[in-house]
Amino acid sequence: MKTKLPHQCTAPIHSAIQRFQENGIKERYQRYSGGSVDLSKGEDGIAVLTLNNPARMNALTGTMGLELDDRLNELEEWTAGKGLIVRGANNTFCSGTDLNSITVMRSSEDGLEFVTHTQRMTTRLKRLPFISVALVQGKALGAGAELITACDFRLMTPGSEICFLHKQVGIVPGWGGGARLVQIVGGQQSLKLLSGALRMDPVKALNAGLIDDILPPDEDRALEEAHHWLSQYTNAPAEIIQGLKKVISAGRELSIEEALKIERNIFGTMWSSPVSLQALAQAIKRK
Template structure:
């Protein structure tokens, strides 16, 4: 990673983790068009690094993302121009959801609107108990435009999603844990430790198997059961041909921790 960004920061560690930080703290890390373009570029660059095993998405200064930047609306107002803009935004969310490595949303403070939609696209969501999560777009006279009307209902159920979206409701992290949105809930003091535990868990898992498992789950979700099962069978065949599979089975027989190399 050599490019410098204006609205995000990307750090790639020697241990296999990459951290993508939304870096507009003065606007509570609101999602601007430039930030969206930068995130998309960063995802492409991070994927090119074969040593990266897990990607963490977080915000600067105690807030994840307070939503789209509505303080400086775009000049274009015609419907077809807005549609193009949000299709462009959708490419970012689709890219994050389909990112081949595990992704972790580190949710603190505000996680609203586009921030909530961004978190929806991550595989694991770790939240501090003081976090506020919601989709307030309806209170501005608009609707979620980054996949919120679709992904949120698939994560927490149609009835709960309708209630949140139509009323523009916010919930605390504990409620969103009950809804199935938050995977790991922690007090504020223990947030970094809880996040680190999840990241470390991903760092010791087999990279190829994780990539194929994610591809199979995502690809089979909207397919028929028969198609999904065939994808699973094909992916399983590939996984069993890896050195990591041999290492995992050998480690199990020898009653030791496996050393997965991504090969």
């Protein structure tokens, strides 16, 4: 598709992070090591992204941030992709940012560098051209809670918890979670969640509109259940799913005029494509 979509547009946040990278951000983040970000792609077009740092409840280290960038590069180039499940290893989603990394980055410049990098990552996750769902098992705290807002949908298992506890460590959301939270639950509810540092169990989160469903209580089958839940929205060729996601991304982020233009161009590109003609023939046959 030749039309520029939201994830392809040049924005100030991208320019800023490129400048920071030129100043050696990668070399600096490599000092704060530990954990990994693992990616597996299924033949059905659904991938699983796993935050893997069990020793620190899957807290994100500097090297994990760099690995997440690499995994996002892979996903952005995955033409067969239709869905993504974001989860944490060992039945814990993510306890936030590794405090060992934060304590040595205390200047305003350090904070701006850090948050520019993390905002870029979560923005890229939100703009992936296929449908994403966060599988919350255990705790999603601080930056972990922000990370789930960058997914299209959110699921929780019984006994899990989401908490935006930023005020308890003297900060506000910086990964884009504050702005996205308002889009998900509205301004009033967002203010309660942030200023109260409210701990949301699955029932509270569902009633607040923060999550989309509660999975059965069997933790060992949570990933399988999340896969089944997501597959109901990905049961079409990748070209169609990606086209739909791009239309939604445009409508969510751009002016109505620009969003309509992108929707029109995507429609025109797909109208006579082999995938569209095949789907139309099948629909006529069923009728």
